[in-house]
Amino acid sequence: MKSLSCHVVALLSILAITLSLTNASDPSPLQDFCVAIDTPADGVFVNGKFCKDPKFVTVDDFFKSGLNKAGTPNEKTGSVVTLVNVNQIPGLNTLGISIVRIDYAVNGQNPPHTHPRASEGLVHFQANVGKYPAVAFAGLSSQNPGAIVIADTVFGSNPPIQPNVLAKAFQLDTRTVMDLQAKFKK
Structure with missing residues (x-):
């Protein structure tokens, strides 16, 4: 019996030492930048996209025009969502963010929804913006958040x-x- 208890103590000691050396976590998605491209021109594959050679990165890789223009709300909900993610701004790759513009018609609404693996921060303006009475901008904590209505x-x-x-x-x-x-x- 004494021999068995010595073996148990020895096993527990080894497990305690081994477990204290382990480390588990999700890797950080952030890095300096990795401008997304559709073709693998000897690029590195990161976050589902290939990276453009940093020597060829331009300002346009981090810019999207048109967010100042209202969309046309659909009749069903009275709103329209314009998503700007890594597919529209390739420079967002690996930064873990995307942007949304929501235009509302009179009595329009953005239906209850969720974004898998993303958080959303919303700024809503109640003002006449173009021909619609309200607009909202949202920031999402994912480069491609998806939506479940x-x-x-x-x-x-x-x-x-x-x-x-x-x-x-x-x-x-x-x-x-x-x-x-x-x-x-x-």
Whole structure:
């Protein structure tokens, strides 16, 4: 028995020493810059894009014109979202950011949504900007944040979620849920 306890103590000591030397974390996505290009001209592949040779980087790689111009809101939501990410500004590659402009019509709204693996900061201006009464700008903590619109996902899922399940979850009657699902069918 004494021999077994010595072995257990020795094993625990080795594990304690070994575990204290381990380190696990996500690598930092940030670096000085890595201007994205579509073709691998002997470039390095970083964050899903190839990097342009730093000798050929220009100011235009960090610029996008047109954010000062309003978009045309769609009739369904009364808003339009203009996303500017690494695909529009190649210099955003590896910086972990993107920008959004949202133009609102009268009584327009940006539907409830989420961005996977991204946070969003929004600045909303209530003023006449061009022909629309309001505009907002958002900064996102991802170079390509994606968007999941909650109503589209819940009521427009394929295959559809059972109406009785949604009725119970949203405290609605089944007929109302079925009507909502019909509006979101693709």
